[in-house]
Amino acid sequence: MSQDDLQNQRHSLAHILAHAVQDIYGNVKFGVGPVIENGFYYDFDLEQSISEEDLEKIENRMKEIIDQDLSFEREDLMVETALDKVRKSGQPYKEELISDLAQKGSTSPEASEIGNQGAETVSFYKVGEFDDLCRGGHVEKTKQIGAFKLMRVSGAYWRGKETNPQMQRIYGIAFQTPKELRQHLDMLEEAKKRDHRKLGKELDLFVLSDLVGSGMPMFTPRGTVLREELEKYSNELRKEYGFEKVWTPHMTKKDLYETSGHWAKFGDELFLVKSQETSDELVLKPMNCPHHTQIYASSPRSYRDLPIRYLDTTTVYRDEKTGELGGLSRVRSITQDDSHVFCRSEQIESEMDNLLHAARDMYATVSMKLRVRLSYRDNTDVYLGSAELWQSAQEQLKNAVIANKLEFFEVEGEAAFYGPKIDFMATDAIGREHQLATVQLDFVQPDRFGLAYTAEDGTEKQPVMIHNALLGSTERFLSVYIEHTAGKFPIWLAPEQVRIITVNQEYETTEFARSIEVKARELGIRVQVDNDNESVGKKIRNAELMKVPYTLVIGEKEISNGRVVPRIRKDLVVLSAHPELAIEDFLKTVANETKMRVQKTSL
RNA sequence: GCCACCUUAGCUCAGUUGGUUAGAGCAUCUGUUUUGUAAACAGAGGGUCGUCGGUUCGAAUCCGACAGGUGGCUCCA
Numbered sequence: 001m002s003q004d005d006l007q008n009q010r011h012s013l014a015h016i017l018a019h020a021v022q023d024i025y026g027n028v029k030f031g032v033g034p035v036i037e038n039g040f041y042y043d044f045d046l047e048q049s050i051s052e053e054d055l056e057k058i059e060n061r062m063k064e065i066i067d068q069d070l071s072f073e074r075e076d077l078m079v080e081t082a083l084d085k086v087r088k089s090g091q092p093y094k095e096e097l098i099s100d101l102a103q104k105g106s107t108s109p110e111a112s113e114i115g116n117q118g119a120e121t122v123s124f125y126k127v128g129e130f131d132d133l134c135r136g137g138h139v140e141k142t143k144q145i146g147a148f149k150l151m152r153v154s155g156a157y158w159r160g161k162e163t164n165p166q167m168q169r170i171y172g173i174a175f176q177t178p179k180e181l182r183q184h185l186d187m188l189e190e191a192k193k194r195d196h197r198k199l200g201k202e203l204d205l206f207v208l209s210d211l212v213g214s215g216m217p218m219f220t221p222r223g224t225v226l227r228e229e230l231e232k233y234s235n236e237l238r239k240e241y242g243f244e245k246v247w248t249p250h251m252t253k254k255d256l257y258e259t260s261g262h263w264a265k266f267g268d269e270l271f272l273v274k275s276q277e278t279s280d281e282l283v284l285k286p287m288n289c290p291h292h293t294q295i296y297a298s299s300p301r302s303y304r305d306l307p308i309r310y311l312d313t314t315t316v317y318r319d320e321k322t323g324e325l326g327g328l329s330r331v332r333s334i335t336q337d338d339s340h341v342f343c344r345s346e347q348i349e350s351e352m353d354n355l356l357h358a359a360r361d362m363y364a365t366v367s368m369k370l371r372v373r374l375s376y377r378d379n380t381d382v383y384l385g386s387a388e389l390w391q392s393a394q395e396q397l398k399n400a401v402i403a404n405k406l407e408f409f410e411v412e413g414e415a416a417f418y419g420p421k422i423d424f425m426a427t428d429a430i431g432r433e434h435q436l437a438t439v440q441l442d443f444v445q446p447d448r449f450g451l452a453y454t455a456e457d458g459t460e461k462q463p464v465m466i467h468n469a470l471l472g473s474t475e476r477f478l479s480v481y482i483e484h485t486a487g488k489f490p491i492w493l494a495p496e497q498v499r500i501i502t503v504n505q506e507y508e509t510t511e512f513a514r515s516i517e518v519k520a521r522e523l524g525i526r527v528q529v530d531n532d533n534e535s536v537g538k539k540i541r542n543a544e545l546m547k548v549p550y551t552l553v554i555g556e557k558e559i560s561n562g563r564v565v566p567r568i569r570k571d572l573v574v575l576s577a578h579p580e581l582a583i584e585d586f587l588k589t590v591a592n593e594t595k596m597r598v599q600k601t602s603l
Numbered sequence: 604g605c606c607a608c609c610u611u612a613g614c615u616c617a618g619u620u621g622g623u624u625a626g627a628g629c630a631u632c633u634g635u636u637u638u639g640u641a642a643a644c645a646g647a648g649g650g651u652c653g654u655c656g657g658u659u660c661g662a663a664u665c666c667g668a669c670a671g672g673u674g675g676c677u678c679c680a
Contacts, residue, residue: 036678051607052674097680122680135680154675155606162676166605169675197673201614210653210671321604326673504637533637541641555639567640 004137007035009145010174012072012127012138013062014040017150017170019130020061021046030132031093031158031167038184039148039173043156045093050168055150058170065128066145072138073126082122086133093158094133098122147181148174190430196482197327203487203546205478205495206328215325215332217475222495225526227335227474229493230481231313233365233597234337234470237358243309243339248291250315251282259448260290269318284317289442289467292340293449296463301453306463307343307351313474314338328479335474341466342451348393348464352400352422352439355468359424359437360404362470365597366481368426371407374398375414375421382417385443393441393464394420418444419464428484436472436480441465488571491549492597497590498527498566499543503536503555513554516583523591540567549601550590558583572601579603 014033021044022028031043044050050058077085079102086094101119125134127142139145150172158164175181192198200206205223212218219227235245251273257263263270271284285291292310301308315335325331341351363370376394377383383390397420401408415421419441425433442465445451452460471477491497498520500513513529520527528548530539536553543551551567558564565580581589581603589603 032679034679041678049607053608094680101680124680133680152674153607156676157605159679160677162605166676168606171675208671214671501640503639506637509637535637535643536639538638538642539640544641551640553640557639565640 005139005144006146006174006176008137008139009176010035010040011134011136012142012145013148013172013174014042015072015125015127015130015132015134015138016062016065016142016145017042017058017172018044018132019065019127020058021050021170022130023061024058025050029093030091032097033132038175039151039171041169041171043158043167043169045158045165045167050153050170052153055153055170059150062148062150066142068128069141069143070128071141074136075124075126075131076121077124078121079119082124082133085124091133097133146174146176147178148172149181149185187430191432191483194430194483194486195327196329196479199482199487200328203495205482213332215320215330217328217331217333223478225495226478226489226493230471230477231335231337231474234362235311235313237361237470238309238311238339238355238468241309241354241358242307243311246292246295246310246312248285248288248295248312248314250285250317252285252291254281254283256290256294257283257286260293260445261448262287262290266318269320271317271319286316286318288312288314288316288336288338289340289445289465290449293445293451293465296342296451297449301342301463303344303453303455303461306453307341307347309339309341311339312336328475328482331475334476337469337471337474339468341468342446342463343466344453344461345389345392345464348441348466349396349400351466352397353403355439355466356400356404356406356422359439359470360406362437363424363426365599366484367599368428368484370427371409371425372401373414373423373425374401374408374410375416375423376410376412377415377420378413380413383415384417384447385419389443389464390420393443397422397439397441416440418442426480428480429486430483434480436477437470438468438472440467442467488547488569490597490599491572491590491601492594494526494547494549496526496528496546496548497594498525498550498552499546499548500527500529501536501539501543501551501553502529502531503553505531505533508559509554509556512559516552516554516587519584520587520590523587525587525590525594543567544569550586552583552586566603568601568603574600575603 014035017040018030018033021042025046025048027046029045031045033040033042079098082098083095086098101122122133123136124131125136125138150170152171154169154171155166156169157166173181173184175184200223203222204220205226206217206219208214208217235243254263254270257270266286270286273282273284275282292312295310296308313335315333317333320330320332343351360370374397377390398410401422421438421440423435424437426436427433446462446465451463453463455461489495500516502509502513510531513531517527517529530542532539540551540553547569549569549572552564553567563580563582564586565578566586568578593602
């Protein structure tokens, strides 16, 4: 069976779903029912609300329809006839769709969204007693349909517009065989097990409090280690290329964003702060670039000074809609590993090369596969900056990507209005792709802030700005990374790298364990002693549950010969035999593995 | 913000059709035990069942509002 067959099956299932809903609820107004990744959905407008409990009933009705092995019959109607038909059957949404399809050269954005305008006929598909406007691509007989399952219901605005009525959307997934369906469900199950919110609690990484508010996670000591190690690495990668750390305050007058243009664009996402002492109206910063322009602008710059590279890992605040908040992936306090380069336009390529190199290193170290999307301008006139500048910048981006041997694809019309960009797509351990790092060129802010440098010939020229974040946001990166690793962090990131377990609570044992702890701390190793009055088995289990990379059990034997056989978390192991080694050597190895940011143990 | 669902001990969850003092495991604390690579034994403490209001002789259970959470609200016949 081909990919088309699967598409047709999914399409047919949407149709049958509509049929089943009609049968069960009567009086339904139908919206659209497209095929989506892994399945399909259909939007309905009906009196009573459908809840997830009703899905089984609907699913059973769908199975009954399929078991009748009905045929899909196509009927082409002239637009006028079709309009008449849907009016009679009381289907206002279908009527709207047909009108849009028929409209010629319409300037309404909605009509052009639909695409093939100016149609003279439209098609209907009939299965059993149920007849629906449909572009087609159906199976011939319902029994050709494979495995499916209705997943959930949700609200969805008619044509995605908040001002339109809200409809009820039913989602389903569909595959050729029950086995593939099973596999997909297993994948979802696995994703649930790895859910960063669940692991964040189990591994004691971050917490939320109703008193602090939603979308504002706090990090425990363990979680803070993760954040700081990642941020430190992200900064190190760029310091190699001459980036310097700067610091900017978290509040600013809103004038800064009026000048940058962000006020007009993001006004309702900004948190306002009122001064009780003065009449100042301040905002919490939602991004750092405007601040950085002011550091750049603080003194006259020569072409010899460029590129100037600023690094600023800091938290910004955005007022997201409450319904869009969740875990660490959507928050209101967002920490960015932000950087900005101010350079001459001919320096773009070498700067890009540095940043791509840094990104490649970063994602190799966290073992995620990377590919990039190059987003260019198209021929419309919404873009600011000269066409020559765009042309040259886009070429330089591409050259740098090719030089770095990155897998890439190009998309026209996806650029921001202020410049072309590169988005990095990282694939996690269960095959999901996430957009994390970005590099964006910016021709607009240098202009708005009147940034300049003196060129060789003594004239004033405008620098180009390059925005870059390697992690993207620390919170979002962590949400992805926790799920990617399922909480089994590599040695260099593990909040607790070594756990020392005592066999008993006798003085000698405790003192010996403490002495190892002290030595480990001196080497910068994150270590904990478990001296609880519990069985060794229990203490081993606790260390395993916290996914600690190395566990040492300390008893008489270790005290007498000063050697250990470390217990190593299974995913870190390459060799099957583990040698006994001197405690000093073990600690040195761990310190070195941390420094080298290795993925596996050498023990 | 909108739609659906959820909220019982620190955590994970039971709790029949509304019916007396709301349960379990883990965790915590106290004893006993001094333990050798994934859970020793015993006992104790811990909940105004998310909050507020309503219905009822009686509410964890039914209704409403609010708060917090989960899945969606981008996929265009």
